[in-house]
Amino acid sequence: MLENFFSGLTKEIIISVILIIALIIWRFTLKKSANRIARIGDFNIGRTKLMFKYINVLVSFIMIFALMFTWGVQAEDLVWIFSSVFAVIGIGLFAIWSILSNITSGVIMFFSCPFKIGDDIKIHDKEHPIEAKIEDIRAFQMHLRTSDGELIVYPNNMVLQKPISLIKKEGA
Structure with missing residues (x-):
């Protein structure tokens, strides 16, 4: 009985195995590229690991989507599922x-940030100008330490919106 079950699904099993192998190779290639970019840019290992997490989520999402099509889930069914899920997520994410x-x-910032951990920067904000050393760059925010020892947690989206001067590179 089990043999009859698998004989009818040979095509789906072969396609699934090929998809999984292809996506694992793609994930490996993306991680290798991110690692190379991090090495060339002399990025912190924590930032590189964060990129690896993003790559894993992206490849996993694509793998689940491709496997669902392989096993016969119709596009119309997926539209209902994803529209419902995205509606709930959209309401949550709006908040x-x-x-x-x-x-x-x-x-x-991981791919195009001109400054790194240890650099001294000046953020040109009319109301609250900041001059500090970059202690850490995380997923949501940057940790800055002023000359007074004050720790400033600055949101990443503001880093891209405000003009920033690089005062002194680390080791320079």
Whole structure:
């Protein structure tokens, strides 16, 4: 009986195995690329690990979506499922949109940020100018330490919105 079950699903099993192997190779390639970019840019290992988490989520989502199609889930069924899920998520995310904005900014900063941990920067804000050393760059915020020893937690999305001067590079 079990043999009859698997004989009717041979095509789906083969496609699933090929998809899983292809997506694992793709994930490995993306991680290798992120690691190379981090090495070239001399990024902190914590920032690189954060990118690895984002890559894992992206590849897992694509894998689940592809496997659902492989096993016969119709596009119309997926539309209902995803529209319901995205409606609930959309309502929840509307309330916390700044968190998504900070995560997106963190990803952008990983690939194109001209400064690193240890650099001295000046944030040109009319109301609250900040001159500090970068202690850490995290998923949501940047930790800055002023010359007075004050720790400032600055949101990543604000880093992309405000002009910032690089005062002194680490080790320079």
